[in-house]
Amino acid sequence: MSSYQHDLAPTITSNTVYSIDAKEELLDECEEIWRQMEELSLLMVRVKALTAEYNQWQKRSPEIISTNPDVLVALGKEELQKVDHDLEMVLSTVQSKNKKLKEDMKREQQWLDEQQQLVDALDVTHEEMKNQVVQFSEKRTLQELKSKMLKIRAYKEELLSALGEFLEEHFPLPEEDESAKKKKKSPAEEPTVQLVTLHEILERLINKLMSTPHEPYLTISDSFWPPYVELLLRYGIALRHPEDPNRIRLEAYHQ
Structure with a gap:
């Protein structure tokens, strides 16, 4: 959801259209947050791996490359600086991700509050519209049906x-055939x-x-x-x- 949408006054639209759009938008933002969480999880795994490696180096007795103390100190400082630099990069990335997640959560909470206000407004409007609907009485309905039946019967006739x-x-x-008309019937003959x-x-x-x-x-x-x-x-x-x-x-x- 873009930032300017939160500055606009909510527009009352159809509940069905609004529900579908809001659901799709919320699903898209949830998928984005989930992707960011996965990236954060990977970074945390990397931090753990580097920490474990660091601990191993702390416990490990390095092979003596040189017996010169100055050389050993210089190599140790260089290695520690590399590890420190990597850890600082990981920490910076994690802090940046956390800040981004907090901002997203704040923005989503604000959006949810606005949607709740819109739902409340729609509920009020719905109740007002229900009160304005004209209720036909049973007597009037029966009269209309009788009138329609009379019209149908008249049309049928x-x-x-x-x-x-x-x-x-x-x-x-x-x-009747002329010859049959002239022919006289006997008294016993059955009528036609x-x-x-x-x-x-x-x-x-x-x-x-x-x-x-x-x-x-x-x-x-x-x-x-x-x-x-x-x-x-x-x-x-x-x-x-x-x-x-x-x-x-x-x-x-x-x-």
């Missing part, structure tokens, strides 16, 4: 009326079955489907004119029962 007019005009009942219109067949199928959707099939009666039944089956408006060809149902277009 209009559609059925228009469908009936169309079917009566284009699909009338078959006219009264055929129903295509409109009535469709209405029965619709009512059957809506009243008993689990059993939508309707038995074909003698009052159904066979050409109309075949018309409904041929154009996929009705379907036969898979096991009983004398039963049909309306195609479930609403599903």
Whole structure:
């Protein structure tokens, strides 16, 4: 996170977007701190190694290179100066890393404080918005539902009326043959079955489907004119029962 972001006033944004951005930014900074900790760990290992080496040199009896005391003192001073220089470099690096970590921790703490203030502000805003939401009463909701149902029923009646007019005009009942009209029936002869219109067949199928959707099939009666039944089956408006060809149902277009 750049330093100038902490000077800006927090902007209220979407909780989801803010949470994702904050999480990703926090993960990136944690990874950076972890990398620095690993470097520090390596430096500490090096310090321990140099310290151990130094202790070994302290315990070790060096081979006599020269019997001249001045030469031995000069070589010892030179070696000690090298070790001291290395230790000073390690110490300086460790102190610098510690200072950097302290600054990062301070900056992260400040950032967390700002985020907490932002969360608190969002909570207050959320509560205010909840109080401003208009609550519809149960009575008003029921009235609206009833009004919608009445409109749907009125529209349904209009559609059925228009469908009936169309079917009566284009699909009338078959006219009785002239020879059959002139033929007199005997008293013992059974009366002719009264055929129903295509409109009535469709209405029965619709009512059957809506009243008993689990059993939508309707038995074909003698009052159904066979050409109309075949018309409904041929154009996929009705379907036969898979096991009983004398039963049909309306195609479930609403599903």
